[in-house]
Amino acid sequence: MLTHDTSHLDYFRLLAQSKRYDYSACTRTLRLAVLADAAVPQLVPLLKVLLAHKGIKADIYLAEYDSIELDVFNEHSHLYAHRPDAIMILNSTNALRLKYYRQSAARATFGEAVAARLANLWDTIQHHSSAIVIQSNYVLPYERQFGNFDHKVPDAFYPLVLTLNAKISEMIRARSNVLVNDVEALASYVGRKHWCDERLWTLCKAFCSLDHLPLLAQNSVDILLSTAGHVIKCVVLDLDNTLWGGVIGDDGMEGIAIAPDGEGEPFQRFQHYLLELKRRGIVLAVCSKNDHATALEPFRSHPEMVLREEDIAVFAANWNPKPDNIRYIRETLNIGFDSMVFLDDNVFERQLVRQELPEVIVPELPEDPSEYVRTIAELNLFEVATFSEEDRRRADLYRDNARRQVFAATVTDIGEYLRSLDMQVCMKRFDAFHLPRIAQLIQRSNQFNLTTRRYNLAECEAMMNNDAEYLPMYVKLSDVFGDNGLISVVVLRKQLPELVVDTWLMSCRVLARGVEQYAMNQVVAFAKAQACERVVGTYIPTPKNGMVREFFGQFGFEKVGEAADGTSVWHLDVSAYQAPAVYMREIT
Amino acid sequence: MKESDIRTRLNSIFQDVFDDDSIQVFDAMTAKDVEEWDSLNHINLIVAVERAFGVRFTTKEVTNLANVGEFIALIGSKLS
Numbered sequence: 001m002l003t004h005d006t007s008h009l010d011y012f013r014l015l016a017q018s019k020r021y022d023y024s025a026c027t028r029t030l031r032l033a034v035l036a037d038a039a040v041p042q043l044v045p046l047l048k049v050l051l052a053h054k055g056i057k058a059d060i061y062l063a064e065y066d067s068i069e070l071d072v073f074n075e076h077s078h079l080y081a082h083r084p085d086a087i088m089i090l091n092s093t094n095a096l097r098l099k100y101y102r103q104s105a106a107r108a109t110f111g112e113a114v115a116a117r118l119a120n121l122w123d124t125i126q127h128h129s130s131a132i133v134i135q136s137n138y139v140l141p142y143e144r145q146f147g148n149f150d151h152k153v154p155d156a157f158y159p160l161v162l163t164l165n166a167k168i169s170e171m172i173r174a175r176s177n178v179l180v181n182d183v184e185a186l187a188s189y190v191g192r193k194h195w196c197d198e199r200l201w202t203l204c205k206a207f208c209s210l211d212h213l214p215l216l217a218q219n220s221v222d223i224l225l226s227t228a229g230h231v232i233k234c235v236v237l238d239l240d241n242t243l244w245g246g247v248i249g250d251d252g253m254e255g256i257a258i259a260p261d262g263e264g265e266p267f268q269r270f271q272h273y274l275l276e277l278k279r280r281g282i283v284l285a286v287c288s289k290n291d292h293a294t295a296l297e298p299f300r301s302h303p304e305m306v307l308r309e310e311d312i313a314v315f316a317a318n319w320n321p322k323p324d325n326i327r328y329i330r331e332t333l334n335i336g337f338d339s340m341v342f343l344d345d346n347v348f349e350r351q352l353v354r355q356e357l358p359e360v361i362v363p364e365l366p367e368d369p370s371e372y373v374r375t376i377a378e379l380n381l382f383e384v385a386t387f388s389e390e391d392r393r394r395a396d397l398y399r400d401n402a403r404r405q406v407f408a409a410t411v412t413d414i415g416e417y418l419r420s421l422d423m424q425v426c427m428k429r430f431d432a433f434h435l436p437r438i439a440q441l442i443q444r445s446n447q448f449n450l451t452t453r454r455y456n457l458a459e460c461e462a463m464m465n466n467d468a469e470y471l472p473m474y475v476k477l478s479d480v481f482g483d484n485g486l487i488s489v490v491v492l493r494k495q496l497p498e499l500v501v502d503t504w505l506m507s508c509r510v511l512a513r514g515v516e517q518y519a520m521n522q523v524v525a526f527a528k529a530q531a532c533e534r535v536v537g538t539y540i541p542t543p544k545n546g547m548v549r550e551f552f553g554q555f556g557f558e559k560v561g562e563a564a565d566g567t568s569v570w571h572l573d574v575s576a577y578q579a580p581a582v583y584m585r586e587i588t
Numbered sequence: 589m590k591e592s593d594i595r596t597r598l599n600s601i602f603q604d605v606f607d608d609d610s611i612q613v614f615d616a617m618t619a620k621d622v623e624e625w626d627s628l629n630h631i632n633l634i635v636a637v638e639r640a641f642g643v644r645f646t647t648k649e650v651t652n653l654a655n656v657g658e659f660i661a662l663i664g665s666k667l668s
Contacts, residue, residue, distance in 0.1 A: 012604070012636060019607055041628045199647045200635075204627055210635045 001222055001232065002379040005364045009214035011046070018045035026057035027543050030224065033061040033084040033131070035068045038092035038207040046217035054225055065205065066095070072121050075128050084131045086224055088181065089121065093139045093161065094201050100157055107155040115167040126177045130459050132385075133178045134223050137165045139187040139195060139208075176435075176457035179223055179385060186215050219380065226385040229443040229454065232361070233335045234398075235277060236326055238344035239288040239295055239317070243271060243307065245369065249294055258304045266369040271306035273373045278311055281394035282382060283333060285314040287325045287342070292317045313399040322349050323356035332402050334508040336446065336544070341381055345369070386440040386457065390485045400482040401509050407481075418514060418583035421479040425515065425584045427490075427522045430464035430472040437486045438474055441507065445489075446544040449505040450537065450551060455491075469494060470502075471526055475519055477510055477584070484510055490519055492526060499523070499532040504551075517580040520555050524577045534571055541566040555580075589667050594641075594660050601640055605633045615657030641667065 002008070030051060034040060044060050051058045061082040063071050068089060071079035079087070096114070103110055122133050138161050145156045153159065165184060172178045187195035190212055200206035208216060225231075240247045244267045245257025257264035258271075278284050284307070288295050295317035299309045309315070314332050316325040322344070330337055337359035344350050345365050354362050366375050384391075408417055430438055439457040446452070455463070463472040475488035487510045491503035501523070506515060527535050537552040549568075553559065556578060557570035595613065602611045606624045619625040625633075634650055637643075637659075643666040653659055 012632075012639075015632070016604070016607075042632070199645075199650070200631060202647045203650060204631055206631065210631070 001225065001230070001361065001381045001383065002218065002363075003361050005375075006215075006378055009218055011042075011210045011214055014046050014049055014214055014217075015042075018049035021049050021052050023048075023052055023057050025055070026052055027055050028228070029057045029059055030228065031059045031061075031083055031085045032224070033063065033071075033079050033082055033087045034090070035063045035071060035079070035087065036090035036092070036207060037066045037068060037095040038090065038201075039065050039205040040090060040207045042210060042213055043207070043217055043220075046214055047221060050214075050217055050221040051224065054221075054230060056225075056228065068121065072124050080128050084129065086134055086227065087125060087129070087131045088134045088136075088220060089118075090136045090181070090183070090207060091118075091138060092207050093141055094196065094205075096138060096161070097141065097157060100160070107160075110155065111160045111164045111167065114164055115171065118168065119171050122171075122175060122178050126175075126458060130456065131177075132227055132456050134181050134220065135168065135172065135178055136181040136183040137168050139184050140165075140192060142192045176439075176461060179227070181220055181223060183216065183219070186212070186219055190215065222380050222383040223385070226383045227443065227454075227456070229446065231339060231384055231444060232282065232341055232381050233339040234283040234285055234313075234329070234333060234341070235274065236285045236287045236329060236340055236342045236360075237274070238346065238349065239286060239290060241345045241369070242343060242365075243267060244298065244305075248298060249290055253297060253302055256298065256302075258298070258302060260304065264304065266372060268304065268306060270369065270372045273376075275306055275311060277382065278395045279392060280382075280387070281391035283313045283335075283395045283398040284311055285329045285333070286312050286316060287322055287329065287344075288317045289319055289322070290317045310399070311395070313395060314402050321352070323353055326353060326357060326360060332405055333398055334401075334511065343372075343376070384440075385443060386436050388437040388440060390437050391440075393483070393485070397482065397484060397509065401484075404479075404481050415581075415583065421481070421513070421583075423477060423479045423513065423584035424587045425475065425477050425518055426587050427473050427475045427519060430460060430474060432461075432464070434474055434486055435460055435464065438489055441486065441489055441505065442503070445505040445507065446542070447508050447547055448511065449542075449545050450501065450548055451503055451540045452505075452542050452545060453503050455503070463491060471499075471530075473519075473522075475506075475515060477513070477515060488515055488519060490523065492523065494530055494532070495536075496531070497533040499527040499530060499535050501535065501537045504537075514580075514582045514584060516551075518582040518584055518586075521579045521582065524572075524574055524579070527574045533574055535574060537570040537572070539568045539570070589664070591660060591664060594663050594667075597640060598637065598656070598660060598663070601633070601636050605629055605636055613656045615655060615660070617656040618654070637663065643667065 041062060044062055047060060048058050061078060061084065063079060071077045100110060125131065125133055140161055141158050144150045144158050146153050150156045150158045169180060172180050195208050195212055197209035237243055245263050246255055248256055258267050260268050274284060296309065298305050299307060314329045316328055326342060330340065337357055341361045342353050343365065350362050353360055361381065363376060363379055365372060435457060439460050442455050463470045471492035473490045474486050476486050477484040488506040489503060493500040493502045523535060537557055539549060552570035557572040560569050560571050562568040599613050602613055603609050606622055606629060634645065638645065641663055643663060649662055
């Protein structure tokens with residue numbers, strides 16, 4: 001995801017950067033394999049530097065030109081020896097066209113055969129590797145053999161590629177180990193006419209023009225980041241001249257522009273765009289220099305407003321500096337600065353926030369509000385690797401939580417407070433229905449995460465089906481303010497006489513509510529039921545999970561070892577466990 | 589643009605593409621004279637020159653280039 005604008009996506013600039021970049025500052029590594037039926041060596045330095053910007057050091061295996069099958073079908077290939085976390089497959093329309101030309105017979109089934117070949121590749125990869133596959137679709141060809149009549153001739157090349165892309169999307173929806181790299185969307189955005197440089201295809205089988213290679217790299221990096229848990233959770237909005245035209249404090253309710261036509265149209269369109277983001281789970285917050293009551297009024301009673309008070313999780317309208325308000329919003333929502341986007345028409349405010357909170361993404365906004373939506377859409381800020389039903393309610397969950405915090409501030413006794421929440425909880429073994437949300441939580445949780453093992457959907461599914469070895473559990477919680485949904489994952493491994501805590505993570509939305517106490521009581525009960533004498537816990541430090549360094553200690557675990565990197569191992573004698581009090585009812 | 593200006597500008601493009609400030613181009617220079625001059629950098633070089641001079645080469649022109657001297661002449665002919 002881009003921080004400011006698309007101007008830094010310049011091939012030669014990135015290439016020069018990649019040579020001089022200090023990769024030692026990276027805190028994580030990603031093992032990536034790139035397979036293509038076109039030449040893509042120029043892509044490698046771009047991927048490296050764009051990932052490094054996000055603190056990730058990429059270890060990239062670039063397969064030989066046009067050797068996808070050789071690598072995938074040979075289980076002893078360099079591909080599998082590289083042990084990739086992700087495998088990018090790039091298929092070029094130029095290569096496809098050549099195969100199509102050569103196959104004058106059986107054209108009716110040509111597209112289906114190509115699709116079947118892809119499915120076979122993905123399934124073979126899944127057999128040999130737990131890597132996530134990132135499969136490109138095909139850039140639509142520019143030639144139309146029959147002109148407009150092409151659409152009546154399904155085996156003409158253009159409609160064939162259209163159908164093939166639809167088939168790829170359909171096949172990918174049914175597979176947990178494959179994501180699509182929508183190269184066709186990139187090409188159609190810049191224009192098919194410009195996407196490919198035919199001379200470079202002739203000279204060296206280049207995948208696309210060097211001018212657009214950075215866009216392909218960025219798009220691929222966006223997908224990789226989302227699989228690594230880098231996702232945007234919150235959009236922080238300015239009000240005057242950002243959400244509506246004019247200044248509410250000066251122009252008043254009748255004076256601001258927000259009508260569906262004329263000057264207000266771009267603002268109303270922008271609000272619709274933001275409301276769609278909220279509906280797919282992005283939290284909206286307000287950060288505005290205004291009197292609180294004045295700023296709130298349009299949300300409550302302006303007839304043309306699309307966004308309403310209940311759509312905003314945290315409403316910070318006051319005269320404090322904006323970085324302070326963003327800090328407050330971050331604290332209330334309990335999310336990272338790097339998962340926040342700040343939108344403000346005022347260049348001074350943007351610069352101030354960039355300076356004080358460099359992790360927050362602050363896009364440049366165009367002068368003309370009619371271009372707001374396009375400018376933000378260009379940055380592809382809201383990429384995800386999973387989507388669950390729960391996401392549709394996420395923004396409301398955060399809003400409810402912000403209200404809980406305000407309520408908590410009025411109560412003095414913690415036990416009384418927790419009891420007044422009337423919490424209902426359950427802990428259950430992974431099931432197919434909850435798998436997408438489980439995998440998502442595993443990808444996204446950074447702070448309350450003991451081992452930060454990023455299992456993907458396919459791996460979660462495998463654990464779910466492995467009764468003999470695994471006890472993979474999830475926890476759901478609800479209370480008087482609403483349903484918190486699935487908020488914790490605990491994966492236990494049976495190694496008699498030990499029960500090993502492989503993974504323990506929790507959404508920070510439900511910190512300090514007693515969920516972990518409840519879950520630990522359950523874990524010890526499982527241990528007893530499985531005739532395990534000991535529970536073994538491991539803490540693996542990352543730059544973000546310092547809050548759980550002493551997690552096992554608080555439950556009476558004894559630290560039995562600590563490695564140089566800070567990884568510590570803890571033991572609990574099951575018979576000596578003293579169960580802490582919990583203030584929640586268990587439901588089934 | 590004078591031939592000497594083209595040469596100066598081309599020299600700095602070579603230095604950028606091969607990431608080596610000590611490179612000095614000469615007419616008889618070919619890929620054999622620069623260690624980093626592989627097929628990948630060759631494409632980078634062609635595209636960088638096109639961008640810097642605002643010109644566009646045909647596939648045939650690129651394929652037929654024998655040395656740097658010819659490259660300078662080709663750029664000159666595109667600019668005139």
